Amino acid sequence: MQEQTRYAIQVTDLTVAYREKPVLWDVDMEVPEANLMAIVGPNGAGKTTLLKSILGLMQPAAGQVLIYGKPYQQQRRLVGYVPQRGSVDWDFPTTVLDVVMMGRYGSLGWLKRPGKSERMKAEEALHKVGMGEYANRQISQLSGGQQQRVFLARALVQDAQVYFMDEPFQGVDAVTERAIVTLLQELRSAGKTVVVVHHDLQTVPEYFDWVMLLNVRRIACGPVEKVFTEENLRKAYGGRIGFLRSDQNHHLENMPVEGVAAVETSPTGGTLPAGNR
Amino acid sequence: MDIFQLLSDLFTNYTLRTVAMGSMVLGIVSGALGSFAVLRRQSLLGDAISHAALPGVVLAFLFTRSKEPVVLMVGAILAGWVGTIMMINIVKRSRIKEDSALGLILSVFFGIGLVLLTFTQRLPDASQAGLDKFLFGQAATFLIRDIYAMVFLAGVVLFLLGLFWKEFKLLSFDPEFGESQGFSMNKLDILLTTLLVVAIVIGLQAVGVVLMSAMVVAPAAAARQWTDRLSVMVILAALFGALAGVSGTLVSSTTEGLSTGPTIVLCISLIVFISLLLAPNRGLIWQALRRLRQKRTLYLDGVLADMYSLSRQHDNLEYAHRIEVLRTMNAGRGGVYRSLKTLEAKGLVRRADDRLWALTAEGLPVARRAFLLLHPHALDTPAEKAAQEKGSEA
Numbered sequence: 001m002q003e004q005t006r007y008a009i010q011v012t013d014l015t016v017a018y019r020e021k022p023v024l025w026d027v028d029m030e031v032p033e034a035n036l037m038a039i040v041g042p043n044g045a046g047k048t049t050l051l052k053s054i055l056g057l058m059q060p061a062a063g064q065v066l067i068y069g070k071p072y073q074q075q076r077r078l079v080g081y082v083p084q085r086g087s088v089d090w091d092f093p094t095t096v097l098d099v100v101m102m103g104r105y106g107s108l109g110w111l112k113r114p115g116k117s118e119r120m121k122a123e124e125a126l127h128k129v130g131m132g133e134y135a136n137r138q139i140s141q142l143s144g145g146q147q148q149r150v151f152l153a154r155a156l157v158q159d160a161q162v163y164f165m166d167e168p169f170q171g172v173d174a175v176t177e178r179a180i181v182t183l184l185q186e187l188r189s190a191g192k193t194v195v196v197v198h199h200d201l202q203t204v205p206e207y208f209d210w211v212m213l214l215n216v217r218r219i220a221c222g223p224v225e226k227v228f229t230e231e232n233l234r235k236a237y238g239g240r241i242g243f244l245r246s247d248q249n250h251h252l253e254n255m256p257v258e259g260v261a262a263v264e265t266s267p268t269g270g271t272l273p274a275g276n277r
Numbered sequence: 278m279d280i281f282q283l284l285s286d287l288f289t290n291y292t293l294r295t296v297a298m299g300s301m302v303l304g305i306v307s308g309a310l311g312s313f314a315v316l317r318r319q320s321l322l323g324d325a326i327s328h329a330a331l332p333g334v335v336l337a338f339l340f341t342r343s344k345e346p347v348v349l350m351v352g353a354i355l356a357g358w359v360g361t362i363m364m365i366n367i368v369k370r371s372r373i374k375e376d377s378a379l380g381l382i383l384s385v386f387f388g389i390g391l392v393l394l395t396f397t398q399r400l401p402d403a404s405q406a407g408l409d410k411f412l413f414g415q416a417a418t419f420l421i422r423d424i425y426a427m428v429f430l431a432g433v434v435l436f437l438l439g440l441f442w443k444e445f446k447l448l449s450f451d452p453e454f455g456e457s458q459g460f461s462m463n464k465l466d467i468l469l470t471t472l473l474v475v476a477i478v479i480g481l482q483a484v485g486v487v488l489m490s491a492m493v494v495a496p497a498a499a500a501r502q503w504t505d506r507l508s509v510m511v512i513l514a515a516l517f518g519a520l521a522g523v524s525g526t527l528v529s530s531t532t533e534g535l536s537t538g539p540t541i542v543l544c545i546s547l548i549v550f551i552s553l554l555l556a557p558n559r560g561l562i563w564q565a566l567r568r569l570r571q572k573r574t575l576y577l578d579g580v581l582a583d584m585y586s587l588s589r590q591h592d593n594l595e596y597a598h599r600i601e602v603l604r605t606m607n608a609g610r611g612g613v614y615r616s617l618k619t620l621e622a623k624g625l626v627r628r629a630d631d632r633l634w635a636l637t638a639e640g641l642p643v644a645r646r647a648f649l650l651l652h653p654h655a656l657d658t659p660a661e662k663a664a665q666e667k668g669s670e671a
Binding site for chain 2: 052055056076079087088092093094095099102105108111112113114138140154158
């Protein structure tokens with residue numbers, strides 16, 4: 001890879017309004033290639049809206065989205081998507097394998113039927129997420145964590161360069177969370193860029209290299225060690241972070257401070273994201 | 278008339294055969310397309326479409342003065358389509374929710390249709406006679422030409438359904454993911470809805486505006502009970518629809534004045550009823566049996582756990598206990614004797630005396646597991662420790 005940073009995702013001036021009320025206001029976001037990025041922010045901050053408008057599922061009032069330097073519409077094949085698990089009806093009459101194969105539909109294009117190679121790719125992806133034995137299960141028999149793994153497998157078969165995931169850790173157990181993190185790290189090693197809507201502030205420094213703090217506006221966006229500070233969190237969460245900190249969850253207490261300490265002891269100006277080291 | 282006579286009539290009687298074929302075609306198409314409507318939680322869309330089609334039928338007649346089924350069908354399709362597109366736009370562009378928009382379109386269009394219908398019936402010539410059969414349907418007037426038109430439309434609908442199968446599946450399961458893959462969900466939605474409109478219009482003449490939605494929802498609901506595969510569900514729904522169409526036609530042909538439409542709907546209702554009751558896994562009887570089995574297992578585990586907790590208090594774990602004690606411990610859960618007999622048959626307990634029951638060597642580990650499930654923090658007694666050691670040596 002060349003010296004200068006290649007941006008996998010560049011979003012400029014993205015503004016989304018819902019009935020005249022701005023949901024996202026003038027949001028910029030640049031993500032260098034081969035990074036794991038978290039989007040964090042309080043409820044209603046517009047995290048899901050940001051993902052959906054990047055993916056063209058919602059009409060932004062203004063703004064531009066570039067994937068590897070070209071408009072998203074031209075680069076669709078490079079983009080994979082993992083929606084929120086709760087967004088579909090899991091009682092739909094279909095099998096695990098069938099759902100995973102849906103990830104190939106985009107490459108197949110209109111009218112072409114999935115065949116043997118799609119089936120093999122889907123089976124491979126299922127093995128990768130540890131669901132190989134579930135290929136022929138009816139999807140209503142899956143647990144929450146298993147549903148999430150199926151969605152991940154479906155994104156894997158998309159064979160994308162850039163992935164957007166909406167709360168992949170929502171309601172999964174510790175084992176599945178570990179498995180997902182490992183998978184994300186593998187994707188990063190393979191040069192992929194992954195953007196994750198995330199809720200658990202505690203795990204941000206551990207899991208991610210890059211972070212965006214969002215609350216309708218962009219509060220901060222950059223390498224975790226630089227921007228994941230107490231000050232920025234306070235800006236994003238307003239008074240609510242104080243409430244969180246007085247909570248019995250001590251992890252929230254030492255976590256942002258740790259981030260601050262890291263910046264203070266190593267006052268490097270242009271830290272490279274972990275993935276580009 | 279006996280049933281064999283009826284079935285042989287089906288092949289020999291020209292009129293009956295024509296009518297049955299028409300009803301079969303309508304059952305197949307509405308069953309197949311209805312499956313998607315049901316899965317997309319648009320069950321009532323069929324109701325709105327069929328009611329919205331009525332003004333189209335009457336207007337088509339008023340403009341052409343023809344009662345040619347093809348002409349009336351085209352009118353119905355146009356009106357049904359306009360109504361549906363209006364509904365989709367109301368939901369998209371206003372704050373009115375889907376159910377209200379549906380009710381709105383249904384009643385407004387049906388109202389217009391009824392007004393037009395009464396107006397036409399006042400026309401001096403009698404050429405309008407029979408338009409009102411679209412309300413409750415009348416298959417008895419089918420001509421073989423009508424059947425050709427129906428088969429042609431049905432063929433087009435089913436062909437497109439097969440052609441866009443993968444896209445329609447994506448639309449029904451996860452439209453946002455589909456959109457992100459570059460498939461226009463909006464266009465697919467309009468296409469699938471249009472196919473549903475055509476499917477409904479095919480059935481209007483036989484089943485009627487008022488009851489047509491049953492033919493959309495019922496076969497699909499019945500089929501869903503029997504399978505977990507989309508393809509099987511669509512085929513089954515089509516078969517159920519066809520079966521209801523043919524049997525409804527036969528039944529109504531036995532009695533003078535029995536309308537075909539309602540009879541067909543009654544037949545499909547019967548199929549739904551049977552499916553709800555008898556289908557494996559999802560059927561009510563199956564579920565009740567499963568609950569009963571679970572309850573029995575819980576009772577058995579309860580008795581085993583009780584016996585074990587009593588045994589722990591003795592040096593000998595295979596100590597025999599009085600059934601009265603077990604009954605007291607199981608107050609509120611009946612059938613202690615029955616549970617003991619079942620356990621005895623499994624070799625887990627034995628009857629030591631008339632009223633005395635003890636765990637067997639085989640039953641001990643099972644009972645221990647059941648006990649530990651209920652009391653996970655119980656500490657082993659000396660007798661248990663000894664038993665465990667003995668068990669691990671063996």
